[in-house]
Amino acid sequence: MIDLIYLAVLLPLIGFLVNGIFGSRIKNEKVIGLIGSGAIGLAFLVVAGAFLQTLSLPVDQRTNYVELFTWIKAGGLHINAAYQVDQLSLVMGLIVTGVGFIIHVYSIGYMHGDKSVWRFFAYLNLFIFAMMNLILADNFVLMFLGWEGVGLCSYLLIGFWYDKPFEKSTTSAAGMKAFVVNRIGDVGFLLGMFLIYLTFNSLNFTDVFARASSFDVPGSVFTLITLFLFIGATGKSAQIPLFVWLPDAMAGPTPVSALIHAATMVTAGVYMIARTSLLYAMAPTTMMIVAVIGVFTAFFAATIGLVQNDIKKVLAYSTISQLGYMFLAMGVGAFSAGIFHLMTHAFFKALLFLGAGSVIHSMHAQQDIRYFGGLKKYMPVTYGTFLVAAFAISGIPPFSGFFSKDEILWYSYTNVGFFFWLLGAITAVLTAFYIFRIHFLTFNGTPRFDEKRTHPHESPKVMTIPLIILAVLSAVGGFIGIPEIFSGENGNVFSTWLAPVFKAAELKLSYFGSYSHFEELLFMSISVVGAIAGILTARYIYLSKPEIAESTARKYGRVYKILLNKYYIDEVYESTVVKPIINGSKSFLWKMFDVKLIDGFVNGLAGSVSNASKYLRKLQTGVVQLYALVMIVGILLALFWVILSL
Amino acid sequence: MQIPIEYYLILSAALFITGVIGVLIRRNAIMVFMCIELMLNSANLTLVTFSSYLGNSIGQLFVFFVMAVAAAEASVGLAIIIALFRNKLTVNIDEINIFKW
Incomplete structure (x- = not known):
């Protein structure tokens, strides 16, 4: 199956072409949905097959290359359209096609009755095509092709309902904002690529990494290359200072927010840093910058998320915040922890978005949590699955988010310092608070909408079954990454699997220091207790004493206003x-x-x-x-x- | 005794110059036309001269081509002149200058 990996790229492209060219003539929504999700489902099977085959190989043969054709040949520049199938790209491929497939199925229900369902599925398939290129590429140029492709699809899908007003303007304006901000980052990526070619005379990952260790290159060049690449990552993954587009990207249909702006595309920056981890390991300055930007983004986005009233806005800031954690992990050299969080985040954040979509769907496009309330009795499945995701993101054991977040926090303490752990832990408390704020305001308490005019109802099976699958994944997904303190030597299946990819980089970094198990358990308990405290506070404020929220907001009017207006960054x-x-x-x-x-x-x-x-x-x-x-x-x-x- | 080649060439040049001068100064289109024929024939004479001088028959072959082309050209040219005359009642090329700025 490894040799057939190109099918995982080709099938979404075929799906895109079929739906894109003939979609308007296929009047049957079900056929369109079947083509769209079928292509991704098959791609998932291909990736899964490749994964199983790789799993059966010995550890040192798990990196394979599938060359398709010579793409660019000019002078010394030789670029193949070739795919690299290794532990990292397989994990990413499984996430993208797996979660992507679930969201495609969900979209059949969510987009039911829309006037151009075919266009929606065509764009989604094109997105998966581009994303798979980004992930599987064995050189920077092919990766950049995917990088730009996902940006294009993001733009197309944010403005999918192009005639719908959004905030002060239209959804197309929001799409444009995303596109332009991403372009700023892409310039950084391009400059990084140029500098890599100038320094190493190749754009192939294997060659570049081999030469990075053997060539005598001054450290400042590594710092510059990685900084340029990091600018690209901040654009794509919505980090300070280029995060402003992601909240506006919520103008798109909710499945898009789940797939592109939560689970997959926005994590491309994290993936890129993981892929080039060796270059980053040689530039300690950049590593520090990445860690600082990551932890501050996590914290700032979480504070904004505390007061937003649009359910999707809260989730958007939550995504930025969680991406901050991933960058923190990259910056402190905990690469596999970052990818682990990327995976669990893909599960629970996709679930949160799809749950929010389910609510929005049944509330007739109402997104303001002030007009929800008491939906638990109307939508039990959505309620239950949303609760699982909320526990996961809050980091309550044994839900998946606990394992991944805690691993990042622990490494940020051991590898860099207490301050990073502290800010990360505070963010975890804030996360628990804001996620349960929207949870309680949406599902518990008394309805704040007109029950005579609005009749909320549970979503159809085609939407609830994806929710249930994601809920299961969010609940148990963490067990493949149980920390070694509980599971023993090499007991962390996930990081053992990824270890060969990051071995070279981790050798370069070589953090020393011994920490007792007591310390690790202490820090773990503190963050769990903090998360529980956050949940209980949210419960106390928004269920028992709703007036506290208002009086606090009035008491700290200035702070509240700054947060509500997102620090006036826009x-x-x-x-x-x-x-x-x-x-x-x-x-x-x-x-x-x-x-x-x-x-x-x-x-x-x-x-x-x-x-x-x-x-x-x-x-x-x-x-x-x-x-x-x-x-x-x-x-x-x-x-x-x-x-x-x- | 053989006539030296210079004689032929001088005669040919004289014919050619006569043709050129005729083309430049005559007003009557038919006369201009005949002067062009004169130039062609002077060239023919040169070709024949060199052909016989070098003992190579290709030059004479060329002459036939030139004569054939000249005949075709004469028929087209005369037809144009007749058409012109029918329109303008003159063959004075000074008066036929409608293709100007």
Whole structure:
């Protein structure tokens, strides 16, 4: 099956082509949905087959390459369309196609009745195609192709309901914002790629990593390369300072938020750092920057998430915050812990989004938690599965989030320092609080909507079964990564599986220090107790004493307002970056440079030709004999010239 | 005794120059036309001269081509002149200058 891995890329592409070209003529929604999810389901089977085959191989033969064709050949540059099937890309592939398949099935129910279901499934399949290229690529260029492809699909799907108003403008404007912000990051990725080629004379992962260890390259070059790549990662994975697009990306349909803006695409930056971990390991400065940005993003996004009222907005900030954890893990050199969190996060955050989608679906597109309440009795399955996901993200054992988050927190303490652990643990408490805030406000308490006019109902089976599958995964997914303190030497199946990929990088980093089991257990208990405290606080405030929330908000009015307005980051960017660029473009680039210089040059050239021909055309007298005379004089001159030069 | 080659060439050049001058100064289109024929024939004469001088028959072969082309050209040219005359009632090429700016 490893040799057939290209099918996992090809099948979504076929699905995209079929639905994209013939979709508008297939009137039957079910057929469209079947083609769309079938393609991904088959791709999942292919990846799963490759996974099982790799599992049966000895550890040192688990990295395989599948070359398809020579893609670019120019001078010394030689780029193959080739896929790298190793432990890391298989884990990512399973997540993308597995969670992707579940979300595709869910979309059949969610998008039922929409006027262009075919377009939706075509875009989703195109997304999976691009994402699989990103994951499986064995060189930077193919990875970049996927990187750009997922960005395009993200843009297309955010603006899927392009005529729908969203906040102050439209969903297309939100899509545009995502696209432009991502473009800033992509410039970083490109510059990093250029610098890699300049330094190592190759863009192939294997060659670059081999040369990174053997070439004598100054450390500053590594710092620069990794920083550029990291800029790309901050754009794609919504980290400070380029996170502003993700909350707006919630304008898209909810399955899109679940698939692209929670489970898969936004984790591409984390994956990229994991893939190039060796380069990062050689640039300790960048590692520190990544860790700092990660932990601060986690904290800041969590604080914003505390007060938002749109259920999807809270989940968006929660995603940014959880991505921050993953970057923290990358920055402290706990690569497999980061990927582990990526996986569990894909489960529980997709589940949270799909649960929110289920609620929104039955509440007729209402997204404001202030108008929910008491939905537990109407939607028991959604309630139950959402609760599982909420426990998972809060880090309550034995749900999956506990294992992954705790591993990251522990490594951030051992590898970097107490401060990182502290900020991460505080974020964990905030996470538990805000996630249960929306949980209680949505499902518990008394209904705050008009029960006579709105009749909430449980979603159809095609939506609830994906919820249940994801709930099971969120609940038990953590057991493959039980920390060694409980499971013994090499008992952490997940990190043992990934270890060969990160071995080189971890050798370079080589953190020392011994920590007692008591310490680890202490830190673990503190974060669990903190999470439980967060949940109980949310329960106390939003179920027992709702008036506390309001009085607190009024008491700390200024803080509340700052948080509600997301630290005014959007406004700051608007006035410091967007406005100057627009004004500069308008007054200088358009009215000066384009109109005066470019147009002036082109029009001037045409005008001077026209002026010159006004005089030159007089030469054309219409007298044939004059032409003959000129010709003969010319011939004579030429003859003389020839004779004289003899 | 053999006539030296220079004689032929000088005669040919004289014919050619006569043709050129005719083309440049005559007003009557038919005369201009005949001067062109004169130039062609001077070239023919040169070809024949060199052909016999070098003992190579390719030059004479060329002459036939030139004559054939000249005949075709004469028929087309005369037809144009007749058409012109029917339109303008003149064959004075000074007056036929409608293709100007």
